[in-house]
Amino acid sequence: xxxxxxxxxxxxxxxxxxxxxxxxxxxxxxxxxxxxxxxxxxxxxxxxxxxxxxxxxxxxxxxxxxxxxxxxxxxxxxxxxxxxxxxxxxxxxxxxxxxxxxxxxxxxxxxxxxxxxxxxxxxxxxxxxxxxxxxxxxxxxxxxxxxxxxxxxxxxxxxxxxxxxxxxxxx
Amino acid sequence: xxxxxxxxxxxxxxxxxxxxxxxxxxxxxxxxxxxxxxxxxxxxxxxxxxxxxxxxxxxxxxxxxxxxxxxxxxxxxxxxxxxxxxxxxxxxxxxxxxxxxxxxxxxxxxxxxxxxxxxxxxxxxxxxxxxxxxxxxxxxxxxxxxxxxxxxxxxxxxxxxxxxxxxxxxxxxxxxxxxx
Numbered sequence: 001x002x003x004x005x006x007x008x009x010x011x012x013x014x015x016x017x018x019x020x021x022x023x024x025x026x027x028x029x030x031x032x033x034x035x036x037x038x039x040x041x042x043x044x045x046x047x048x049x050x051x052x053x054x055x056x057x058x059x060x061x062x063x064x065x066x067x068x069x070x071x072x073x074x075x076x077x078x079x080x081x082x083x084x085x086x087x088x089x090x091x092x093x094x095x096x097x098x099x100x101x102x103x104x105x106x107x108x109x110x111x112x113x114x115x116x117x118x119x120x121x122x123x124x125x126x127x128x129x130x131x132x133x134x135x136x137x138x139x140x141x142x143x144x145x146x147x148x149x150x151x152x153x154x155x156x157x158x159x160x161x162x163x164x165x166x167x168x169x170x171x
Numbered sequence: 172x173x174x175x176x177x178x179x180x181x182x183x184x185x186x187x188x189x190x191x192x193x194x195x196x197x198x199x200x201x202x203x204x205x206x207x208x209x210x211x212x213x214x215x216x217x218x219x220x221x222x223x224x225x226x227x228x229x230x231x232x233x234x235x236x237x238x239x240x241x242x243x244x245x246x247x248x249x250x251x252x253x254x255x256x257x258x259x260x261x262x263x264x265x266x267x268x269x270x271x272x273x274x275x276x277x278x279x280x281x282x283x284x285x286x287x288x289x290x291x292x293x294x295x296x297x298x299x300x301x302x303x304x305x306x307x308x309x310x311x312x313x314x315x316x317x318x319x320x321x322x323x324x325x326x327x328x329x330x331x332x333x334x335x336x337x338x339x340x341x342x343x344x345x346x347x348x349x350x351x
Contacts, residue, residue, distance in 0.1 A: 018229045018332050048276040049269050051285055054189055055261020056196030056231035063265045075266055083258070086230025090238060093228070102343075110342035111223035112303065113313050114335050117320035118226060119300045122197070124325050126293055136290040143294025147201055148301055154201040155191045158291045162193070165287015169279050 003070050003077045009035070010062045010081030017058055017082070024058055028065070037069055058082060135168050176212065178252040181245045184210070185237050185256030190264075194288045196233035199257075201295045203236065204302075212244045219306050222299075227335070233257055316342055 009031055017024045025047060032038050038046065046068070050060035059082055066078030139161045146157050188206055192199045200222060207213050213221070221243065225235035234257055241253025275281050320338040324331060 015229050017231065018335070045273050045276045048281065048285060049265070049272045051195060051288070052193060052272055052276075052281070053261055053264045053269070054191065054193055055257070055264070056199070056233045058196070059231050059234065059258065060261050060265055063262055064269050067266050067269065072266065075262070079258070079262060083230065083234060086228055086235050086238075089228045089230070090235070103347075106343050106346050108220045108223065109307065109313070109346055110339045111227050112219070112307050113317050113342045114320065114339040115223040115226045116300065116303050116317050117324060117338055118331075118335065119296060119303065120317075120321035121324045121328075121331075123293070123296055123300065124321075126289075126296070133286075136286060136293065139287060139290030140293035140297065143291045144297045144301070145294075147295055147298035151205065153205050154198070154291075154295055157295070158192065158194050158198055158288055161291030161294075162284045162288040165285070165290065166280050166283040169283025169286070 003073055005035075006066050006069060006074055007077040007081040010066075010078045011084055013062075014082040014085035017085070025061065028058070028061055032065055038065065042068075135165070139164060176244050176249075178245055178248045181241050181249045182252040182256040185241070185253045186260060189233070189257045190260035194292045196231045197296055197299075198288075198292050199233040200236065200299050203233075203240070207240065213240065215302065216306050217243070219303050222303070227339070310346075312345060313342055316345075 010028075013024055013027055013031065016027055029040070029043050033040050033043055046061055046064050047057075050057050050064060053060055059079060062078040062082040063075045066074035066076070068074075070077070143157050143161060146152055147154060184206060188199060188202050192202050204215070204218050207218060208215065218240075221239045222232075222236060225232050225239055228235060234254060237253035237257040238250045242250035245252060272281075316338060320334065324334055327334065
């Protein structure tokens with residue numbers, strides 16, 4: 001029955017995952033720790049591992065929490081749970097789009113404005129989180145310039161920054 | 172669109188980007204635009220329009236984006252291929268090496284590694300925001316609404332969805348009037 005509980009919890013959280021995965025790490029933490037599935041120390045480890053492995057952090061957290069509690073079946077149930085809400089909503093939008101005619105260009109413009117606000121909020125939240133210090137912001141500024149001014153694949157930029165961070169932590 | 176794009180190519184592209192990018196879905200956005208542009212599947216304006224759509228619905232951005240880009244370049248089958256490609260690498264990586272990594276997650280080295288990657292992600296999100304703004308023509312009222320919207324969202328985070336809908340509706344309804 002824990003598999004159904006896992007699925008249901010991540011399914012509900014999936015609907016709240018608005019504006020990017022980072023915004024729901026806190027919600028997942030409350031639920032997982034509140035249900036007594038993991039201690040807060042274990043959850044912190046789960047978040048670290050989810051950042052170290054490829055893929056969207058929120059999905060990784062769901063997969064890993066499910067795996068820790070119920071093995072492969074738990075991982076599948078949790079991952080499916082968190083991914084089903086966007087699928088349902090995309091389906092509804094596609095169906096609704098056949099009946100409601102909106103001006104596409106104006107809709108694009110409006111979504112861009114709203115999304116830009118959301119990204120500013122994400123940046124603000126991340127900068128305000130406890131991870132930041134002078135080194136982080138220097139790396140951030142350098143990365144920004146590399147992304148905007150050059151055509152370097154950001155995969156290498158992230159790797160380079162991570163290695164730089166590792167070196168700074170030793171020195 | 173190039174008629175040679177098939178579902179397998181869409182799958183491998185998203186699989187590769189997903190497997191190579193650490194640091195979460197947001198980190199995948201700038202990686203995706205570089206790879207897709209190089210292949211000529213979407214141009215910058217199309218990409219950032221799709222990104223705006225992907226962010227307007229709940230769910231991980233990289234997953235939503237894979238469905239939308241997959242659909243644009245390969246129809247329904249393309250969207251399925253994109254979504255599966257994005258999800259498979261993390262799903263198996265977590266189960267195979269998650270337990271192994273957990274043992275080291277408290278080490279100073281791993282913390283430094285994550286801190287560096289975090290800096291890069293901040294810079295990349297800043298870069299995505301810059302491009303999001305740069306690839307669109309703005310009028311003054313849109314800029315004003317974007318800034319006020321962001322400030323309100325920062326101070327009142329419990330009604331994000333509602334506030335987002337209000338921002339989008341105001342711009343959608345307003346744009347017609349401001350332009351005429």
